[in-house]
Amino acid sequence: MTTSPGIHRSNEPAEVPEELREARATIDNIDAALVHLLAERFRCTKKVGVLKARLDLPPSDPGREDRQVERLRALAEDAGLDPVFAEKFLKFIVEEVIRHHEDIADSLAGEGAPTGA
Amino acid sequence: MTTSPGIHRSNEPAEVPEELREARATIDNIDAALVHLLAERFRCTKKVGVLKARLDLPPSDPGREDRQVERLRALAEDAGLDPVFAEKFLKFIVEEVIRHHEDIADSLAGEGAPTGA
Numbered sequence: 001m002t003t004s005p006g007i008h009r010s011n012e013p014a015e016v017p018e019e020l021r022e023a024r025a026t027i028d029n030i031d032a033a034l035v036h037l038l039a040e041r042f043r044c045t046k047k048v049g050v051l052k053a054r055l056d057l058p059p060s061d062p063g064r065e066d067r068q069v070e071r072l073r074a075l076a077e078d079a080g081l082d083p084v085f086a087e088k089f090l091k092f093i094v095e096e097v098i099r100h101h102e103d104i105a106d107s108l109a110g111e112g113a114p115t116g117a
Numbered sequence: 118m119t120t121s122p123g124i125h126r127s128n129e130p131a132e133v134p135e136e137l138r139e140a141r142a143t144i145d146n147i148d149a150a151l152v153h154l155l156a157e158r159f160r161c162t163k164k165v166g167v168l169k170a171r172l173d174l175p176p177s178d179p180g181r182e183d184r185q186v187e188r189l190r191a192l193a194e195d196a197g198l199d200p201v202f203a204e205k206f207l208k209f210i211v212e213e214v215i216r217h218h219e220d221i222a223d224s225l226a227g228e229g230a231p232t233g234a
Contacts, residue, residue, distance in 0.1 A: 017172060019168055020172075023162075023164055023165045023168070024181070026161050027165075031158070031192075033154055034151065034155070034206075035189055035192045035203055037147055037150055037151055038151070038198055038202075038203070039193065040147060041151075044140055048140045048141070051137055051140070052137070055137075063130070064129075064141070071148075072149075075149055081159060086155070089155065089209075092206075096202055
């Protein structure tokens, strides 16, 4: 046995070829980084949601989203990522953010924040 | 005017409140990091796709995916990210990866790689 308990790669079955095992270890490290960046992104959009609800701004902002799409497509092209996928990825995240913003607006309204004023 | 041409935040219309503008600058930086990590992840899964096609392994590997889901849900919980979202996110990416792997397998088959041997 060349694997030790506690080393992440030991999650892979013994029959997995070494080259595949190595690539998967890199993918797992990237995924951990992605999860932590997404967590930070949602912390930030949560603050934006509270701010938008207080300022009575709509949860969705199509002008902002168009600018984000343009920018991410350009960054994706530079990085060698399919810009169509980058756009789909942004839409996937923004849908979740809008859901959060609607929840925040609902819970602020439920707390007796002024409405219709 | 406090904005200068070339500074990223100048993309935001002048009427956007400063606090929102600041949060959006952070979100844009995080998104650039996400795009670059995704680009690197697909570079890595592309190599995996070639390897799997050569070793005649199936594009999808349910056991591996189950282990990834478990791990990412745990990482998400530690980071304060909704584990349900983390799981959806992984599925979203894996769908794209499997599409790439199928393309790679098809193009290797088209190149006259041995089949049925």
